[in-house]
Amino acid sequence: MPGSRKVNGKALTGDISLSAGDVGAYPMLRSIDEIPTLGYNGPFRGGESTNYAKGVSIGDSDYGQIWVNSSGRLFAQFSNNNGAKPGGECVYTSDIAETVNLAKGAYPKSGGLVNGNVDTTGYISGKGVYEAPGIRVYSSINKPSLEELGAFPSVRNGVTDNGKFSDMRETGIYIVYIADPNSVTDLPVYNSYKIYSYGFLVVFRNSDQQIHQTYYSHHGDIATRQTWDGPAKYLSWTIQYSTKNKPSATDVGVYTKAESDSRYAAKTNIGVANLRLGSAATEGGWVDATKNWTAPAGNVLVGLNTTMWSSGRQHLAGVNYRPVQAYIHDAWVTISTI
Secondary structure: OOOOOEEOOEEOOOOOOOOOOOOOOOOOOEEEOOOOOOOOOEEEEEOOOEEOOOOOEEOOOOEEEEEEOOOOOEEEEEEOOOOOOOEEEOOOHHHHHHHHHHHHOOOOOOOOOOOOOOOOOOEEEEOOOEEEEEEEOOEOOEOOOHHHHOOOOOOEEOOOOOOOHHHOOOOEEEEEEOOOHHHOOOOOEEOOEEOOOEEEEEEEEOOOOOEEEEEEEOOOOEEEEEEOOOOOOOOOOEEOOOOOOOOOHHHHOOOOHHHHHHOOOOHHHOOEEEEEEOOOEEEEOOOOOOOOOOOOOOEEEEEEEEEEOOOOOEEEEEEEEEEEEEEEOOEEEEOOOO
16 A cells, blocks of 8 residues: 555554544543543543532543643533533643642732731732832731821820920921920010910921921911021021011111100190290490490390499490290290391
8 A cells, every 4th residue: 555645644554543533433432530631532431520620520420521622721511410511621720739829929910919928027029020128018007107108297296384395306286285384495485475385386307407396376476496406406486577476666676656756846846836035144344445245146135234424424334135035845945046
């Protein structure tokens, strides 16, 4: 027989073995204890009960059909003693046991539940998914910090009697309730008085050296200070001006009201209110001599003194004069010139 002749791909060069599939025949019923993983398509009778990983369970004396699909995956369809016809892909539990165990502790790339143990540090990591230092897992007993969330803390207990503002060093808002202001040495002071001692203190901390504080009292006072050299070296409090704390005349470099009033006349005393002649003065004791006389500045001549000589001649012996005075701003003032 020519060697070029073949049956289902098998050369007829001698005696050959053909299966039912080679000649298009249906295979004979086969009694098996486990469904073969490879190389068998055909009917079977179960020799004992066997469970498979994907939910297929073939009982003793169940009959069915085995086949391998085009992707090489093994399937079975069978009839059991109850008349049902279950079936499906046959995968042995032992073949995927290791995969199942590994999956229990895996962290999915797309997120989801962690189905495994997390150590006491609160970190997990997986090669190819998250490298060290890992991804932090939060829970009700392992909460993220304010810094990790970028959040501002809620109001904290703050300064009370015998406390210090300088002890409030962490970023946040602190309640201030001081019953005895004199017991707190660094309570802000304005015009020699400590400001109201109930309110809120806001603190911003960049480092142990750089800290900012702003105190808002319940009465509206606002005081700020900073340190760039640690909490022991704060600059003095700066009190902000407001309707509550108004600047003084000294603060802005002006006269007080009393100082201004002393430099101006009252409206009722502006200008010359009256005129008069002051007390009289006399100049004289002159004898027979020629005399030129002029009244002092601001004075006027008011009288002459004469002496009658024996010869019947009258001689000027002296003069009387008085100053001209004006009443200005509640005082008599001599006018220097007329």
